[in-house]
Amino acid sequence: MNLNLKADKAHTFDAIVVGSGMTGGMAAKELTERGLQVLMIERGREVKHIEDYDTAMKGPWEFEHRGKVSIHSAEEYWANSRFGTLANEETGPFFTDDQKNPYIEKRPFDWIRAYHTGGKSMHWGRQSYRMNKNDFEANAKEGIAIDWPIRYEDLEPWYTHVEKFVGISGQAEGWDVLPDGHYLPAMPMSAPERYFKETMMKKLNRPVTIGRVANLTKPQSWHTDLSRASCQYRSKCSRGCPYGAYYSSLSGSIPAARKTDKLTVLHDTIASEIIYDEKTKKAKGVRVINQNTMAVEEFFAKIVFLNAGSMNTAALLLNSKSNRFPAGLGNDSDQVGRNIMDHHLGVGANATVEGFENDYIFGQRPNALYIPRFRNWGTDKKDFLRGYGYQGGASKTDWKRGITMNGFGASFKEDMSRPGTWTMGFGGFGEILPDPSNRMFLDKEKKDKWGIPMIVFDAAFGENELTMRKDMMASAVEMLEAAGFKDVTGFNRQDTHPGLGIHDMGTARMGKDPKSSVLNKFNQVHDCKNVFVTDGAAMVSSSCVNPSITYMAMTARAADYAVGELKKQNL
Amino acid sequence: MNRRTAITHVAALLGGAFSAPTLLAMQRWENRLPLENFPAELILTENQKQIVAEVAEMIIPKTTTPGAKDAGVPAFIVMMVQDCYKAPEHKSFVEGINNLEKKQFLTLSNEQKTALLKQVETDSAEEMKAYQVQQTKMGDNEDREQMAAQKKGLPYWRLMKELTMLGYFTSEAGIKSSFEYVPIPGKLEMIQMQPNQKSFAY
Numbered sequence: 180m181n182l183n184l185k186a187d188k189a190h191t192f193d194a195i196v197v198g199s200g201m202t203g204g205m206a207a208k209e210l211t212e213r214g215l216q217v218l219m220i221e222r223g224r225e226v227k228h229i230e231d232y233d234t235a236m237k238g239p240w241e242f243e244h245r246g247k248v249s250i251h252s253a254e255e256y257w258a259n260s261r262f263g264t265l266a267n268e269e270t271g272p273f274f275t276d277d278q279k280n281p282y283i284e285k286r287p288f289d290w291i292r293a294y295h296t297g298g299k300s301m302h303w304g305r306q307s308y309r310m311n312k313n314d315f316e317a318n319a320k321e322g323i324a325i326d327w328p329i330r331y332e333d334l335e336p337w338y339t340h341v342e343k344f345v346g347i348s349g350q351a352e353g354w355d356v357l358p359d360g361h362y363l364p365a366m367p368m369s370a371p372e373r374y375f376k377e378t379m380m381k382k383l384n385r386p387v388t389i390g391r392v393a394n395l396t397k398p399q400s401w402h403t404d405l406s407r408a409s410c411q412y413r414s415k416c417s418r419g420c421p422y423g424a425y426y427s428s429l430s431g432s433i434p435a436a437r438k439t440d441k442l443t444v445l446h447d448t449i450a451s452e453i454i455y456d457e458k459t460k461k462a463k464g465v466r467v468i469n470q471n472t473m474a475v476e477e478f479f480a481k482i483v484f485l486n487a488g489s490m491n492t493a494a495l496l497l498n499s500k501s502n503r504f505p506a507g508l509g510n511d512s513d514q515v516g517r518n519i520m521d522h523h524l525g526v527g528a529n530a531t532v533e534g535f536e537n538d539y540i541f542g543q544r545p546n547a548l549y550i551p552r553f554r555n556w557g558t559d560k561k562d563f564l565r566g567y568g569y570q571g572g573a574s575k576t577d578w579k580r581g582i583t584m585n586g587f588g589a590s591f592k593e594d595m596s597r598p599g600t601w602t603m604g605f606g607g608f609g610e611i612l613p614d615p616s617n618r619m620f621l622d623k624e625k626k627d628k629w630g631i632p633m634i635v636f637d638a639a640f641g642e643n644e645l646t647m648r649k650d651m652m653a654s655a656v657e658m659l660e661a662a663g664f665k666d667v668t669g670f671n672r673q674d675t676h677p678g679l680g681i682h683d684m685g686t687a688r689m690g691k692d693p694k695s696s697v698l699n700k701f702n703q704v705h706d707c708k709n710v711f712v713t714d715g716a717a718m719v720s721s722s723c724v725n726p727s728i729t730y731m732a733m734t735a736r737a738a739d740y741a742v743g744e745l746k747k748q749n750l
Numbered sequence: 751m752n753r754r755t756a757i758t759h760v761a762a763l764l765g766g767a768f769s770a771p772t773l774l775a776m777q778r779w780e781n782r783l784p785l786e787n788f789p790a791e792l793i794l795t796e797n798q799k800q801i802v803a804e805v806a807e808m809i810i811p812k813t814t815t816p817g818a819k820d821a822g823v824p825a826f827i828v829m830m831v832q833d834c835y836k837a838p839e840h841k842s843f844v845e846g847i848n849n850l851e852k853k854q855f856l857t858l859s860n861e862q863k864t865a866l867l868k869q870v871e872t873d874s875a876e877e878m879k880a881y882q883v884q885q886t887k888m889g890d891n892e893d894r895e896q897m898a899a900q901k902k903g904l905p906y907w908r909l910m911k912e913l914t915m916l917g918y919f920t921s922e923a924g925i926k927s928s929f930e931y932v933p934i935p936g937k938l939e940m941i942q943m944q945p946n947q948k949s950f951a952y
Contacts, residue, residue, distance in 0.1 A: 238933065239920040239951075246920075249833040367940050412938040413952055537943045542935035543952050577949050578919045578928075582912045583878075585871055587809040588864070595919070596928040598949045 187479070192218040192443070193745075195465050195480040197450045197495065200298025201727050202714045202734045203486035204428025204436070205341065209738035210484070211439040215745075218443045218478055219436075220467060222487075223275070223294030225446040226301070228429040232419030234269050242268040254278065258290050262525070262672075262679055265291075265302070270417040273301040281633070283622055288636035289678035290490065296446065298488065299681060300427040300727075302417040305393040305545070306570065307347045308724035309338050309358040313556075318720050321564060324518065324613040327719045328691045328700035331358070337732035337739075344435075345426045345731070346402050348410075348546070349391030357388070357551040357724070364396045365389045366546050370538035371573040371601050375662050376548075382661045385553050390570065392546040393426040393728075405434045412542030425545065447471050451631050453483060453499040453508050453710060460503070461709045461750075468629045482709045482741050482750055485687075486734070489519075489715040490619055493686035494634050496697075496704075496712075497621050509697050509704035515687050516620050518613040519638045520721035522680035525672035526648045528655035529604035530664035532573060539575060539598060547572040550605065550658075552723055554650065563646040564612065567723045569655060571605030603664060607651040610723040612643050613685055617677065638677045682726050684715030702737040709750045713737045792832055792840050798847050801855055802827055806914045808867055815927035818918050826917035831909065838903030846870070846906020867907075874905035925951050 193215035196206045203219060210217050225231075239245060248260055248267050256266030258277040265274055275292035282290055293299040312331040319326035342361040351359035366389055368376065376387040394410040395402055407423035407430055416425045423430035436442040445467075452466040454477060464479035485492045493516045497507035507515055547570045553559060554566035576599035581591065617638035625633045652669040659667045677683070690696020693705035702717050704710040713734035715726060722729075744750045794802070803824035810818040818824065831843050853866060881904070903909075918924040925931050929951035 236933075238922060239925065240922045244830065244834055245916055247830070247834045247916075250836060251833070366938060369940055410938075412935040413933065415952075539941050539943050539947065540939070541932075541941050541950060542938035544938050575949075577951075578915060581915055582908075585875070587867065587871075587911070589811050589813050592810050592813065592815075592928075595915070596948050598943070598947065 190477065191479045192216045193480060194482045194484060195220065195478055196484045196486055197465065198298060198486035198488060199296050199428055199433065200486065200488060201300040201428065202730045204300065204432030205731045205734040206484040206486055206713060206738055207436040207442055208432040209735050210742065211436045211441040213742040215742065216441050218445065218480065220448045220450050220465065221296055221444065221446050222449040222470060226296040226429065229421050232421055233272060234418045235415065235421045244268060261289060262675055270302060273417060283625065283633055283635040285635055285637035286639050287676040288638055289676045291678065291681045297427050297429040301419060303727055304725060305416065305425055306725040307391050307393050307728040309360055310722045310724055310729055311356055311358055314720065314722040317565065325690045325695050325719060328689050334732050334736065337736040338728065340735050341728060341731040344401065345393050345431060346395045346398065347391055347393050348396040350388050352386065352388050354386055354551060356556055362391065366396060366544055369540055369573050370535045371532045371603060372548055375603065378662045379658060383658065385550060387548055387550050390546040390549045394545050395424045405431060410545065412544065414543035414545040416545050449629055450487065450495055451498060453495065455499065455501040455503060455508060457501065457503055462707055470629065481745060482711065485710065485712045486714045489684045489686050490634060492712055492714055492716045493619060494621060496687060498632060508710065509707055511693060511706065512695055512697060514695065514697050517615040517618040518685040518688055519617040519619060519677060519683060520611040520613055520685040520718065521677045522608040522682045522721065522723060523611060523640055523644050523648065523675065524606055524608055524680050525675040526651045526670065527569060527571065527604060527606035528652060528659050528667055528669040529602060530659040530667040532601035532603050532664050535601055561650060563643050565610035565723065567607045567609035567647060567651050569605040569607050573601050573603040575599060575601055603659065605655050608680065608723055609644060609647050609651060611721050612641060613720060614641055619686065640677065684718040684721060684726060687712045687716035688719045689717050690719065701740045702733060711737050711741055792844065794828065798851065801847050801850050804856060805910055808863060809911060809914045810918045816923045818914055821918050821921040821923045823914055823917035827913040830913050839909060842903030842906050843909050870907050874907035877905040878908060
């Protein structure tokens with residue numbers, strides 16, 4: 180009896196956070212700093228900050244295939260390798276083996292995962308933009324899907340809160356379309372980029388700014404307190420940064436949560452089900468499976484935060500069936516798993532830049548230029564809804580230019596050791612509209628090796644996205660030509676699928692009405708108020724800006740609210 | 751030395767330095783690609799291997815700085831064709847070597863070798879047009895090269911050129927002798943080119 184009580188106690192926390200990535204880390208930090216004992220559950224292996232960044236300091240010659248993906252790796256990481264090259268030996272450790280973690284595609288879906296401590300925060304692009312006021316209002320104004328239950332003003336203080344903590348380098352510009360945040364000094368633009376910025380404003384009235392990126396250019400005391408140092412401009416971020424210069428859960432939120440002495444982390448622990456208590460009408464905990472030993476355990480808490488990544492969060496809700504929620508926890512509306520959004524990409528243009536021969540760059544900038552949305556903004560009106568932003572910039576060609584050039588021998592070799600001409604290019608990130616028929620669900624029969632139903636994807640780009648893509652390529656060409664650059668070539672890749680943006684979101688949307696949404700305005704599951712979903716699943720529309728900073732702001736806001744409600748004994 | 755013995759040798763050399771997962775991975779790699787299933791056309795004769803080495807050295811010759819052979823590029827090329835390309839490229843790679851072998855490449859004078867390789871280069875430029883090579887700029891400043899899928903493998907010259915350059919300019923000897931190698935820049939600066947400015951490599 181005593182033993183059981185002890186065991187129960189060891190399994191009981193104030194809060195359980197499922198996932199250790201971008202939002203899981205932030206939830207753990209915000210909850211522990213407000214005094215809660217938190218259990219964080221991570222399904223993948225443990226990665227220790229710095230000491231497990233095995234490839235971080237390697238020279239190019241230390242990678243067997245020198246950045247190329249072997250046929251063998253391409254088979255293991257098949258979803259990743261259909262388009263990308265991230266499963267190479269440099270960054271592969273922070274991506275997930277698709278062969279060992281299969282999923283089912285009714286329609287193709289590029290599901291890129293990161294099953295380890297820190298999740299996708301280990302390899303994110305670090306671009307951090309606030310959504311603008313219109314992003315929160317557009318659904319209502321245009322009659323698309325449902326309205327957001329919150330507005331920009333609700334999130335504004337929380338954007339500031341997380342931006343300061345994360346540390347974002349950028350330039351405040353005063354543009355409505357891209358609200359300014361709290362920034363560390365901006366990274367410089369190269370000479371052709373400065374020329375491009377000026378020319379775009381003059382000729383096309385389109386703003387260009389330096390990327391707002393979560394790399395420390397001037398660490399503040401709260402960064403150095405966590406042993407985070409300044410960026411060294413190696414641009415090898417996705418190998419893991421031994422300087423802690425780019426923000427990840429490992430460099431930022433998890434160390435901050437550990438400082439409170441209130442964080443417990445379990446690795447190799449897959450959350451299979453949320454345990455619903457029919458009597459209290461609340462969740463009482465989470466059932467988990469150890470991915471190696473297959474041991475099943477239960478953990479209990481007053482509140483549960485779901486931060487497993489949009490698709491796994493939705494799968495966990497769907498797999499949590501009870502008498503009250505026969506279709507999955509919080510799924511009265513049948514919206515769990517629906518409205519998958521992402522950002523579509525692989526479309527833009529490249530050009531050769533003449534001149535600026537004497538200009539060069541020392542160091543590798545882990546950042547690019549950003550061209551905020553200009554479509555359907557102000558007086559602009561196109562034959563599609565919403566818009567897109569571009570990321571890209573200028574660089575001098577290196578030896579790789581020789582691969583497609585004619586020539587070989589001594590003078591060719593000598594020539595290849597010197598920088599070539601400047602080139603400039605941009606790729607777009609387009610908003611995807613929510614559509615209930617873009618969905619994921621659990622297979623009725625097929626199960627993974629842990630006995631959890633497999634995820635089936637059934638989603639595709641819609642007419643609006645396909646029409647937008649044509650304009651994304653045309654406008655990129657237009658801008659590079661307006662700048663007077665040469666050999667301007669557009670591209671619009673047809674072989675990308677939803678998911679590839681790795682901004683997958685929308686599968687448990689917020690809303691005002693429980694009949695058409697899964698979460699309320701504080702990210703609580705309607706009718707199961709002690710379960711909070713604060714990863715990308717909560718998104719009602721996708722905007723076209725990179726979403727992580729929004730997810731983090733939403734998480735901090737929900738955590739603050741949750742602790743307040745706990746104190747008022749409302750949860 | 752075949753792959754299996756190579757792995758055993760390396761493992762022994764390192765005195766069990768490989769972790770269990772690495773050894774498992776090697777084992778699995780072995781099981782997946784047993785020697786007998788290796789594409790036969792990729793088993794090169796000594797003469798063919800010498801052609802690979804000689805062509806690589808013609809592309810990146812030893813000058814005041816090391817050449818392709820010094821940097822271990824020939825073995826790298828064969829390994830890469832094996833590991834990173836599929837049957838169509840295996841075929842075109844060997845076909846290209848065979849063509850040079852027929853013309854007694856190794857016995858030619860330097861001038862004749864250069865002239866022959868120039869011809870090969872011109873011919874493959876024509877072949878490459880079918881591939882519709884396209885540069886794609888992804889977000890986060892990543893460049894990718896995309897080619898239309900072809901039944902026929904990439905031309906021999908393109909494979910040789912790319913793999914020779916990749917092997918050389920990412921080798922320790924190649925990087926350090928060709929470029930200003932700055933693994934930890936520590937700062938980001940927009941600068942003016944110096945006389946004889948070499949590329950920075952990171």
